[in-house]
Amino acid sequence: MASTNDSDSGAEAGIDLDLDLGVTVGPGMSFDEAVGWAADEAFAFVELLLDGPYARERIADRRDSMRATLADAGVGIVVHLPFAAxxxxxxxxxxEGVVGAAPGPPDGSLSAPAGRSGCAGPR
Incomplete structure (x- = not known):
C-alpha cells in the first residue's frame, strides 16, 4: 500500500484523482475580490459560508451581481450551510426542517456555469 505522504503514491497505486479545489468566502470578506483571487489562482470554485443569523438575507439583494461575478470569472460555487443544521x-x-430550510436551486441559491457548481448540503 502506498504511503499518503508520498506525493507520487496516487500515480503508483493507479489512482487517478480529478479534484476540483476551492476556497471559502467567509463573513466580512469581499465576495468580488475573493472570486477574482480564486480565478487568478486557478481554483475551481468558491465556498460561500452561509452561517449565522440572517445569512441568506445578507446576500438576498446581491444574488444577481454575485452570479455575474462568478460567470465573468468562470468560477463555480458551493454553499456551506449552517454548522448547527x-x-x-x-x-x-x-x-425535514433542515432540508426544507436549506437554500437550494432554483429559488434560494446562486447558479454557476454548468459543471462548475455544487451544493454542500442536502439538496
Missing part, C-alpha cells in the same frame, strides 16, 4: 439527523422532523 444536521441534514442527516435520525429525527424526521429535524431532518
Amino acid at each position: 444536521d441534514p442527516g439527523s435520525p429525527f424526521v422532523p429535524v431532518r
Whole structure:
C-alpha cells in the first residue's frame, strides 16, 4: 500500500484523482475580490459560508451581481450551510426542517456555469 505522504503514491497505486479545489468566502470578506483571487489562482470554485443569523438575507439583494461575478470569472460555487443544521439527523422532523430550510436551486441559491457548481448540503 502506498504511503499518503508520498506525493507520487496516487500515480503508483493507479489512482487517478480529478479534484476540483476551492476556497471559502467567509463573513466580512469581499465576495468580488475573493472570486477574482480564486480565478487568478486557478481554483475551481468558491465556498460561500452561509452561517449565522440572517445569512441568506445578507446576500438576498446581491444574488444577481454575485452570479455575474462568478460567470465573468468562470468560477463555480458551493454553499456551506449552517454548522448547527444536521441534514442527516435520525429525527424526521429535524431532518425535514433542515432540508426544507436549506437554500437550494432554483429559488434560494446562486447558479454557476454548468459543471462548475455544487451544493454542500442536502439538496
